[in-house]
Amino acid sequence: MVIVMNKQATDQDIQSLKQAIEELGMQVHISKGEERTIVGLIGNKRNVEGFPFTSFSGVESVVHVTHPFKLASLDFHPDPTVIDVGGVKIGGGNFVVMAGPCSVESREQLMESALAVKETGAQILRGGAFKPRTSPYAFNGLGEEGLKILAEAREVTGLKIVTELMDLENLELVAQYTDIIQIGARNMQNFSLLRELGRVDKPVMLKRGLSATIEEWLMAAEYVLSGGNQNVILCERGIRTFETATRNTLDLNAVPVVRRLSHLPVIVDPSHGTGVSAYVPAMSKAGVAVGSDGLMIEMHPNPAKALSDGAQSLTIPQFSQLMREIKVLANAVGLQMA
Numbered sequence: 001m002v003i004v005m006n007k008q009a010t011d012q013d014i015q016s017l018k019q020a021i022e023e024l025g026m027q028v029h030i031s032k033g034e035e036r037t038i039v040g041l042i043g044n045k046r047n048v049e050g051f052p053f054t055s056f057s058g059v060e061s062v063v064h065v066t067h068p069f070k071l072a073s074l075d076f077h078p079d080p081t082v083i084d085v086g087g088v089k090i091g092g093g094n095f096v097v098m099a100g101p102c103s104v105e106s107r108e109q110l111m112e113s114a115l116a117v118k119e120t121g122a123q124i125l126r127g128g129a130f131k132p133r134t135s136p137y138a139f140n141g142l143g144e145e146g147l148k149i150l151a152e153a154r155e156v157t158g159l160k161i162v163t164e165l166m167d168l169e170n171l172e173l174v175a176q177y178t179d180i181i182q183i184g185a186r187n188m189q190n191f192s193l194l195r196e197l198g199r200v201d202k203p204v205m206l207k208r209g210l211s212a213t214i215e216e217w218l219m220a221a222e223y224v225l226s227g228g229n230q231n232v233i234l235c236e237r238g239i240r241t242f243e244t245a246t247r248n249t250l251d252l253n254a255v256p257v258v259r260r261l262s263h264l265p266v267i268v269d270p271s272h273g274t275g276v277s278a279y280v281p282a283m284s285k286a287g288v289a290v291g292s293d294g295l296m297i298e299m300h301p302n303p304a305k306a307l308s309d310g311a312q313s314l315t316i317p318q319f320s321q322l323m324r325e326i327k328v329l330a331n332a333v334g335l336q337m338a
Helices: 011-023 107-118 145-158 167-177 191-197 213-227 254-261 268-275 279-289 317-330
Strands: 001-005 027-032 037-042 058-063 083-085 088-089 094-100 125-126 162-165 180-183 206-207 232-236 266-268 294-298
Touching: 001 011, 001 107, 011 027, 011 037, 011 232, 027 268, 083 107, 083 279, 088 094, 094 107, 107 125, 107 145, 107 317, 145 162, 162 167, 167 191, 180 191, 191 213, 206 213, 213 232, 213 254, 232 254, 254 266, 266 279, 268 279, 268 294, 294 317
Parallel strands: 094 125, 094 294, 125 162, 162 180, 180 206, 206 232, 232 266, 266 294
Antiparallel strands: 001 037, 001 058, 027 037, 083 088
């Protein structure tokens, strides 16, 4: 349930209503937009059945929310969320590009990648220090050493960094180094991990699960939001279907669907979405055109020698060319790139 306040509602009106709702055993979420203020109610709706909310000063209407996700819903938060990552804004018409290798393999490899990312005008460096791999014999990342290399690259280039968190055990460690905590597809419904991320003062990028519906994806975001962390970025990275020509099926339908349902920024990962570097440029541009807030692209100085995901990684010259094309397209559709 949400309560819409009229334009004449005062701060005192809102506080009086908030107090009454809390006395009924409900949580309150207040969202102040340019045109109106929305008061969201969270909890057992039976507690408020028949309560005369419209008798309170400043109340315009009461709307029942049908979606199971509340805090992620546009009903609760009618204006797009803009997440500020140390001056890099994501959402609300701001377009970001996150790029870099799948894994941090060495200082030399990451620094070369970081300098190339910086030169193209991308704003955020990606790189995995802990890597979830299908095979236990594959390269699983450098761990804390990889995080230190990422932090050094940030110092040298000024880029913000995003890296994946795999488990609760390393939450404090990863949060110490990164600017954005990435939750991978396999952990999208790791609810104990999501609950803890709700208590962390870091933006969380939540990748869609391999076979997750959009509602399940938004419900996963709800776990983080309900814990108090309002800085959640959604990432469409492809879902598993019957098609075998690509690694996954990049579901670009998800972007406009999420736009109609949620205020959270949503970005597209064409690298994991296709698994084939030759398809990444086309799907990157499609991600811009469909209305996403950014892209996450894998690039590597030498993809043929990459320890993970070389087949879907662009070379530095390929990435540079793609960035030139993305800037033109983003400008054409009215998006702002730093």
